[in-house]
Amino acid sequence: MTRAVVLFTSDLRPHDHPTPRPVPTAADAEVAPHVRAPGVHTAGFDAPSRDIFPTDCLLDPAAAPRRHGIRNPVVQRKRRDPYGTSCAVGHPNRSWRTGSSTSPGAPASTTPNLCSTSPTGRRAPRTPAVATEKGHAVHWLFGDQLGPHFLTPGDGGPGRDTPLLMIEARSVFRRRRFHRAKAHLILSAMRHRAAELGERMTYVRADTYRQGLEEAAGDRPVTVHHPTSYAALRLVRSLPQVTLSPARGFLVPMDDFAAWADGQGGERLRQEDFYRWVRKGHDLLMDGDAPAGDRWNLDHDNRQPPPRAASTLQVPAPFRPREDEIDDEVRHDLDRWERDGDVAFVGRDAPRAFPASRAEARAALKRFLTHRLPTFGPYEDAVLAADPVMSHSLLSSSLNLGLLDPAECVERAEAEWRAGRAPLNSVEGFVRQIAGWREYVWQLYWYFGEDYRRSNVLRHTAALPHWWSELDADAVEARCLRTVLSQVRDTGWTHHIPRLMILGSYALQRGWDPAAVTDWFHRCFVDGYDWVMVPNVVGMSQYADGGRMTTKPYTSGGAYVHRMSDLCGPCRYRPGDRTGEQACPYTAGYWAFLDRHRDRLGRNHRTARPVHQLGRLTDLPEVRRQERDRGDAPP
Numbered sequence: 122m123t124r125a126v127v128l129f130t131s132d133l134r135p136h137d138h139p140t141p142r143p144v145p146t147a148a149d150a151e152v153a154p155h156v157r158a159p160g161v162h163t164a165g166f167d168a169p170s171r172d173i174f175p176t177d178c179l180l181d182p183a184a185a186p187r188r189h190g191i192r193n194p195v196v197q198r199k200r201r202d203p204y205g206t207s208c209a210v211g212h213p214n215r216s217w218r219t220g221s222s223t224s225p226g227a228p229a230s231t232t233p234n235l236c237s238t239s240p241t242g243r244r245a246p247r248t249p250a251v252a253t254e255k256g257h258a259v260h261w262l263f264g265d266q267l268g269p270h271f272l273t274p275g276d277g278g279p280g281r282d283t284p285l286l287m288i289e290a291r292s293v294f295r296r297r298r299f300h301r302a303k304a305h306l307i308l309s310a311m312r313h314r315a316a317e318l319g320e321r322m323t324y325v326r327a328d329t330y331r332q333g334l335e336e337a338a339g340d341r342p343v344t345v346h347h348p349t350s351y352a353a354l355r356l357v358r359s360l361p362q363v364t365l366s367p368a369r370g371f372l373v374p375m376d377d378f379a380a381w382a383d384g385q386g387g388e389r390l391r392q393e394d395f396y397r398w399v400r401k402g403h404d405l406l407m408d409g410d411a412p413a414g415d416r417w418n419l420d421h422d423n424r425q426p427p428p429r430a431a432s433t434l435q436v437p438a439p440f441r442p443r444e445d446e447i448d449d450e451v452r453h454d455l456d457r458w459e460r461d462g463d464v465a466f467v468g469r470d471a472p473r474a475f476p477a478s479r480a481e482a483r484a485a486l487k488r489f490l491t492h493r494l495p496t497f498g499p500y501e502d503a504v505l506a507a508d509p510v511m512s513h514s515l516l517s518s519s520l521n522l523g524l525l526d527p528a529e530c531v532e533r534a535e536a537e538w539r540a541g542r543a544p545l546n547s548v549e550g551f552v553r554q555i556a557g558w559r560e561y562v563w564q565l566y567w568y569f570g571e572d573y574r575r576s577n578v579l580r581h582t583a584a585l586p587h588w589w590s591e592l593d594a595d596a597v598e599a600r601c602l603r604t605v606l607s608q609v610r611d612t613g614w615t616h617h618i619p620r621l622m623i624l625g626s627y628a629l630q631r632g633w634d635p636a637a638v639t640d641w642f643h644r645c646f647v648d649g650y651d652w653v654m655v656p657n658v659v660g661m662s663q664y665a666d667g668g669r670m671t672t673k674p675y676t677s678g679g680a681y682v683h684r685m686s687d688l689c690g691p692c693r694y695r696p697g698d699r700t701g702e703q704a705c706p707y708t709a710g711y712w713a714f715l716d717r718h719r720d721r722l723g724r725n726h727r728t729a730r731p732v733h734q735l736g737r738l739t740d741l742p743e744v745r746r747q748e749r750d751r752g753d754a755p756p
Contacts, residue, residue: 259323259338261286261345261363263353264307265650267314268479268523270369271346277366279344285322286343287315288333291463297640300468301455302613303647308451309477310522316447317478330356338362347375350651351571370523371563372403372556378564388669390565393418396557403528405556406535406549413538414545418553422546423498426685433508434500437492439515440485444473467645468592468610475518475614475647482516482524489514490537498547502618504686506604513616514551517648520559527555554617565660565670566652574636574655578667579718581632585641586753592645599706599756600692601682602627613647618685620646625662626676630710631753632717635665673727676714679705694756700743706756712738713748 260279262271264287274280289311294304315324327333334343340362347368348354357363368375381398382390397417400406406413427434458464476482489497497512505511519525531552537543566573588596594607605619615624620642628638639658643649660670679696683689689696694705699712715722715732722728735741 257284258342258344259284259286261288261334261338261343262314263287263345263348264289264311265349265521266346266370266523267310268370268482268526270526271523277344277346277364278369282321283344285318286334286337287311287322287324288330288337289324289326290328290330290333291326291458292329294458294464297644298465298467300609300613300645300647301466301470302468302474303644303649304455304464304466305448305451305470305473306475306477306518306613306647307522308454309448309473310524312447312451313478331360334360334363352651370520370526372399372527372560373564375564375567379568382564382568390670391672392557392561395561395564396553399556399560400552403531403556405531405552406538406545413549419498419546419549423550424502425499427500427503427505427511427687431505432687433505434496434511436496436512437488439493439510439513440476440481440488442473442476442481448473448477467590468613471611474612475515476524479524482519482522485519486514486516486525486530486533489516490533490543494534494537494543494547494551496547498544498550501550501616502685504601504616504618504623504682504688506600506686506688509608509612509615509619511616515614517559518614520555521648521650521653527559531556562656563652565656569656569666569669573666574639574659576659576666576669577635578665579632579635579663579721581629581634581663581665583631583633583753585628585633585637586755588755590641593755596755598693600694601686601688601707602756604688609645613645621662621675622677622681622685625658626707627710627756629663629674629676630707630714632714635659635663638663667721668725673725674714674722676711678708678711680708682707699738700740700747704747706751709744709748712741712744716741716745 258279260272260283262285272279272285279285289308312324315322323337325333325337327336343360343363344366345357345363346366348357349368357365381395385391385394397412400412400417401410452470455464455466455470459466476485493512493514497514500511501513503511516525516530520527520530534543534548534551538545538548587593589606592606592610594603594610597603597606601623605615605623608615608619609624624642625638635658639654642658642662643651643654646654656670659665661675664671664674679689679694683696689705692705693703695703696705696708698704699709712735715728716735719732719735723732738744
């Protein structure tokens, strides 16, 4: 029987915490302390979750191994074992042995207990007391600051031994009716991070952030990195004990962007100019002073319709995580909160589909780069009903939770191209999404100021209809909208083209209040945050800023959807019809929208031509009447 000893520490960096010596002589192999599930390969077989398995076995050595799929568990406690309590588990021909990572001579059973048993018998991250003396600083992590780059010292970062604090505030979930999958992902990611950080982390469950901070830190000084919303920033600035340090998780410092934007005139900024500036400054896809391949923009190569007669893209599936006991505990809590009437959710509960830990996020990134990046570029704007993910990375939620750093994503993608494993157009398209668009949206959120969210130059004030707010896809007959709304209902995600050209376009054509549309996107998408959705929806999707962010409204008739997807074929509506029983809601809605705003859009060089064509539509009065009668009813 092969034996391996797995040594765990409270920090995953092996250079900070060298493996203790001596290794017990009973072991045939040693697993480095930074090794994590899904595979402890030195032991010869895939091991269960690093976060849960050891502690679970120590708490319940008779039953816990079986819950993790290990047969014939054998529990032993060695006399004079310098590593404390050990749990050996039997496997048909092998075993995996876990031991606490204490130094020789330390008392037994000193592995940090990362789990506590709730009254329901479920496991949850423990909430230890803050291990600081009065006056010593505590570093506060928000729930979207979960990666290691938020803990590196310097520039306001915490020291290596600075105690850490995370607050799970129930009030966040009361304020908005979030998608169930989004609430689950956020809580799971926070609790996984707390479990990883062990005794260094104080994880407080409180009604509000203020309450949690008072309970955990008292009057101690607190440091925190710049949060990602105006509301959180106001809170932080109202707390006299809290010191604010620069934002992390983005490529460009805010002051640098402000200087660049001021130099452009400040009002009508263009993403393409910014993107090229970032590429030069970070030496991304550059050959000297020239862009790789002598072209900055490869959009022309990346706007292909889906392959003909194909229902799927025929690429390897994306990474999907396996739920663990932390997820079980999160699901139990959400069920209880909803049952008690404390919070309410929209969307369906389902197995977690997105990473909730750094290890899962890195595995998702690796799988995308290795198996999916080469085919990403050409079809990044295409849509297939039976293949909602196609070759997309599904990394937006991991980036926005802070599990991945944008620099590592774009640098590793470039390395794939330079190694000849991915074509330039696919790599450039992926780099553009992160270093171009994601970075641009973050910077504009702060540069335009908090009043930007109230922009509404088109004076759209209609309320969102009930079927839309409830994600009631079954009420919709238009196949494109029914398909995409069902994807949001079931997963809290769909890629950027359905968001912009199906969901956002429909809302714009109907004249819905852009603030309400922004809030809907924020609540209903797993990667939706205030900084993400305010510029994306107010600026790009709803054109509520009148062109400060984009040069034209992003809406179209059914012809665009028909060209870029397979959604129109079986639909009861025809993309070429403006009126009649088969009139496409998008085609009729497009002309009705242009008609309502012809004065403004007729002065825009990018929309002047279709506005001029309104005069040639002999059925325009019928289009107006038809769309008025449609009202808020699902199409």
